[in-house]
Amino acid sequence: MRHRIAIGFASTVGCSMLLASSVRGQASFTGMGDLPGGSSFSVANAVSGDGSTVVGLSASASGFEAVRWKPGNLITLGMVDATAVSFDGTVIVGRIISGVQQAARWVEGSGVQPLGSLAPGTSSVAFGVSADGQIVVGISTSLSPGPICNPDAPPPWFTPQAFRWTVSGGMAGLGFPASGANPQSYANCISNDGTIIGGQANVDSDCANSSDAYAVAWINGAAQFIGATGLEGTGRVQDVSPDGVAFVGDDFNGPFIIINGTPVGSIKFVPSGVSAGGARVIGSNFAGSQALLWEASSGVRSIQEVLVNEFGLGAELLGWTLTHALGISDDGSVIVGRGIHNGVTEGWVAVLPKDTDGDGLLDDWEDNGVPYTDTLGRQQRYLLDIDEDGNSDADPYHKDLFVEVDAMDGPGLAPSLSDLAPVIDAFASAPILNPDGTPGIRLHVHIDETSIGTIPMPSPWVEFDQIKSQVASGTTLPGYFGTVDDRNHADGSARLDARRKAFRYCLFANTILGSTISGIAELPGNDFIVSLGGWSTPGGTSADKAGTFMHELGHTLGLGHGGRDPITGPDHTQFKPNYYSVMNYDWQTPKPWHAPNTWPLSPGRPGYSDVQFGDLDESALVECTGLVASSGFAQVLIAHNTHNSPADPVNVANNWTCCAIDWNDDGMIGCFGETVAVDLNRRTNSDPHSPGEVLKGREDWSQLIYDFKTSPDFADGRHQTSQNQPPELTLEENEALAKILPPFCLGDTNLDRAVDVVDLLAVINNWAATGGTPADTNGDGTVNVVDLLTVINAWGQCR
Ligand SMILES: [Zn+2]
Structure with a gap:
């Protein structure tokens, strides 16, 4: 027991993903309270796999006592600490003190049973229990197989050894996986079915100061080291996921999360627990002052900040500082730990609904609908069910995006589903892997009302807000957001609020600002407008509609006209030749000079950039290298430049053959280390010069911001983020782009010049x-x- 205390160790428990609790879909936060008498102190060490039962310890008049917490009900168990609990909460393990401390197992209905020790050792502690409560792991004093680092002490030599205890066979030692002087071993955790035990193995080769500690797992009884090993290092498996596929702990190089044998890069906190599949990892910062949650989709976040900022639990967390997360349910939605509450250490229980696929829609919403309270105070669900077949259209394990589209009644304004099908197809083909193992994003477009009276939009967001939720629309509730049924429903307001949490809203309007501007959007956000009424084909061609819809939707997903930087946010650099995306005006609508059937990335449809080209430094372009894509990519190149001379007409530098590019259009390719300086994204003489920019290559799909609820513009009537970008593409600009000379020979089907x-x-x-x-x-x-x-x-x- 040389470097550990019994409190603060998460355990691995539980087995299925099934959770029946009616509150599961709702976030909540509760202090565990404290036993009467004694000082005020409690800790929640672990939670059952099904999330129903929390175990830990509390101070009472008779000292520390193991406790079991269920909502509103804190009971003592007759032990001094509880460290782990079975899936359904009926078996709890920890320790008792009976002269020495000893591992113990509490069973509902039959009380506490001491588990003994590895004789002739006499003390032991339990740290983990299998889902069915039949297998317990921990450490016991035992006979050392070799000398300990105190050769003056006469045998017998005692040392800590990991144990595995079963109902039928009692306690057995797991041995010493690291061989050398002064061997020790520890078992900290166990998978649901009991086949994987995680822990630590120590030796002290030189008997000098610190020992060599290794993270270890016993898999079907055979020990193997986990992670990196090295002399004088630290290492331990702190937790194994209920399904046994993920380990967290630390190794020679520091903290690790290993999922399906693959380490997650750069872990800068102390992990203490992991849910099924490695989906959620909990822990604390190195200072032990902040409870943390890691998910692949969102990285490391403060649990307190998530509860307050994303789930609105500020009032519940008043006076709290959550310092340690110690236990997590199998599905990851219930997290327990300890913190400081008004100056006193207290255990806490948080329900933190999950968004497994990271699409901004909680799993529970995707399965059961968005919760709302009806006029009688009952909990109801707003099902995400556009086709009204009674089943949710959403999938917790596959990214879903919902957009409601309404349209004005002017000629050609309303899109049909077939107009937008290429966009739906582009999302479905996105190179984004989902938890269900398949790629793509499901874009659910609900074309709702398309006969909104055509009005001018001199200040577009004002009229947009009126149409979305204020003007009379022939239903009980005003505005056009939501379906007619929603707005005539007795619980209409609550249903619309629920719908708002899941649906972006797009209005196909006539014109905005009295111009041919093609649209406007929040960035990021949930509101956008497509306005092609003044285009040559009123309302735009089918392709204009698809491209502009995808462009404006892209803004709400966080993309600028040059993509999105993972750190600095939207990139507003326009006309980058190394950025093939519908966000770039060159590619918003099809152009005659686009490669045959390529618009811009896949046959016949718009797309976001799915290839990241190398950056282009306008002050030092290497013609011999051209563009460097991260993978093989054959595409027509379009670049704008004016030879840096205002007198020159618009020119197109396109000499794309294979790899080299004649950036300055002088008919020569320099391949002897020379560079040229060209302003590549200046289209016309009226554009401002922008020489010397570094034009960043961008891939779009991995940068999308799905959860618009975190945008400052989520609330109706707020559109501040749309001010961050220049006005959108106009018809006139688009036609000018179309007239740019073709950068390839029309008719050159195999591009062999x-x-x-x-x-x-x-x-x-x-x-x-x-x-x-x-x-x-x-x-x-x-x-x-x-x-x-x-x-x-x-x-x-x-x-
Ligand atoms: Zn735009």
């Missing part, structure tokens, strides 16, 4: 093919006579 018989055959062999082939030279979805004529007219060398 020659239009020849190969291209002619490509057209003939793909005759009547419906898109998806370079032979569709104009990208209109069909290979036909237009494409044939394009090839014939461009016959010959193209550069």
Whole structure:
């Protein structure tokens, strides 16, 4: 027991992901309280796998006593400490003091049973119990197999040894996995089924000062080291996940989280517990002053801040400082620990609903609907069910995005689902891996009311707010947000509040600011407008609608016109040649110069950037290298420059053949270390010069901000974040972009810089093919006579 105290050790308990508690969907925070008498002191050490039962200790008139807490009910167990609990809370382990301290097991209905020790040792402590309560692990004094570091002491030599105790077989030692002088071993935790035990093995090779400690796991009885090992290091498995796939602890290099054998990089806190699958890890900071929660999707966060800022529990946490998180339920939603409450140490229990797939929608909402309270004070659910088949459309293990679309009634304004299908397809194809093991994001677009009277929008957010929730709309509640049924419902307000937590709102309007500006959006946020009423095709073509919808939606997901920086946020740099995304105006709508059938990244549809190119330093461009993508990428290059001279017309530097790029358009590629300086993202002479920028390559999908509830603009009537960016693309700008000379030869289907018989055959062999082939030279979805004529007219060398 040389470096540990009994309190503060999480245990591994529980076995299934099933949680029936009716409060599970709601966040909560409760102090555990304290036994009467004695000083005021309590600690919550562990929680049962099902989240129903908390165990720990409290001070009473007779000293420290093990306690069991259930909501509003704190009882003593007849032990001095409780360190772990079975899945359903009916078996609790810890220690008693009977002369010496001894591991003990409390069973509901039959009381406390001492577990003995590894004779001739006499003292022991229990730290873990299997889900069914039948297997207990811990440490006991035992005979040392070799000399301890006090050779003057006569044998027998005693040393701590990990033990495994079973109902049928009693206590057995787990041995000493690290061989050497003064061996010791400890068992801290056990998986639900009992097959994996985690702990620590020590030796003290030189009997000098500190020992060599290794993290160890006994897997089906065989010991193996976990993580990095080294002499004079520290190491231990602090917890194993209920399903046995994740370990937390520390090794020679410091704290670790290992999931399915793979370490999570750079852990800068002390982990103490892990939920099933490694989804949530709890612990505290190195100073022991802040309880922390780690999730892959959001990194490390203060549990107190999450409870206050994300779940609005500021009042409940008044007077509290949560210092240690010590126990976690199997599904990760119930976390217990200790903190300082008005100057006194007290145990606490927090219910922290999970968002396993990190899409901003809690698992419980995705399964059962968003909770709301009806007019009779009853708890109800607002199901995320656009198709109204009675089943939730959402999946807790696969990212879902919900958007309600309403439209004004002007000509061509309302989008159809088929207009937006390419966007839905782009999200479905996103290179984002979900917890269910499949990629993609499910974009659920609810095209709701499309006959809102067309009005001008001279100050677009004012009119937007009126339409969203203020104007008479023929229903009991005003505005158009939510369905007609929602707004006529007796619990309409509560239902709309629930819907607001899950749905972004998009209005397809006519025009805004009396112009051809294509839209406006919060960044990030939940509100956006598409306004193509003044475009050549009123309301925009189907592709204009799809591209602009995805562009404005992208802003609400945190993307600027140059993508998003993981640290500094939205990148507003426009027209970066190394950024292929619908967020870049070059790619918001299809252009004649786009590569055949490529808009911008995948056949026939818009997309966010899924390839991160290398950065481009405008003051030192290396033509020989060109663009460097993180993976193979064949694409037409578009760059704007004016040769840094206001007198020059708009020019397009596109000499993309394979790898080299003639950035300054002088007809030569420099491959002897020389660099050129070109302002690559200046389109016209009226644009301000921006030489010397470093244009950052960006990948978009991994940077999306799903949870708009954390945006300062979540509340209705707030749109401050939309002020952070320049006005959106106009029709006139878009047409100017379309006229930019094609950066490749139209008709050059194989991009070999020659239009020849190969291209002619490509057209003939793909005759009547419906898109998806370079032979569709104009990208209109069909290979036909237009494409044939394009090839014939461009016959010959193209550069
Ligand atoms: Zn924009």
